[in-house]
Amino acid sequence: MEARYVQDAPYVNVSADPENGLLSVTWKNFAPSGTYRCTLDLAVQWITDHKLSYFLTDQRRRGVILHDDELWLIQSWCPRMGRTTLKRAAIVQSSDFFNRSTLERVVEAVQGTVPFPIRFFRSPEEAQHWLRTGEELPQVVEVQ
Numbered sequence: 001m002e003a004r005y006v007q008d009a010p011y012v013n014v015s016a017d018p019e020n021g022l023l024s025v026t027w028k029n030f031a032p033s034g035t036y037r038c039t040l041d042l043a044v045q046w047i048t049d050h051k052l053s054y055f056l057t058d059q060r061r062r063g064v065i066l067h068d069d070e071l072w073l074i075q076s077w078c079p080r081m082g083r084t085t086l087k088r089a090a091i092v093q094s095s096d097f098f099n100r101s102t103l104e105r106v107v108e109a110v111q112g113t114v115p116f117p118i119r120f121f122r123s124p125e126e127a128q129h130w131l132r133t134g135e136e137l138p139q140v141v142e143v144q
Helices: 033-050 067-082 097-110 122-134
Strands: 002-007 012-017 022-026 054-058 088-091 116-122
Touching: 002 033, 012 033, 012 067, 022 033, 022 122, 033 067, 067 097, 088 122, 097 116, 116 122
Parallel strands: 022 054, 054 088, 088 116
Antiparallel strands: 002 012, 012 022
């Protein structure tokens, strides 16, 4: 079965692959708080309704996450995600310092309170491999 687009908007693409138990949120650029929260609420609903096991968010183009949204992630969204059927969550990191440090603080704050591991990755391919297998890809070391 092919992935289904749950939402495709100028700021984000949300797709579900129920056969593989995966929901993916790929940010295309900055989204205002209301839009950001609405999209993430939609993710919780899809994971719950379809009993999905894996969540992937690609933050590479997301940009900054506002402080109020950081608090909302910690206090509201992550606890709700913790009550879903998720087994693993992966974050493809942004090169934006503020996005990266915000999400690192969020994960540090919630990791012990959600029943699944959350890991950071450099690429969607690495993240998807870990979500499917639970194993990280070996790092390629170039010999000079």
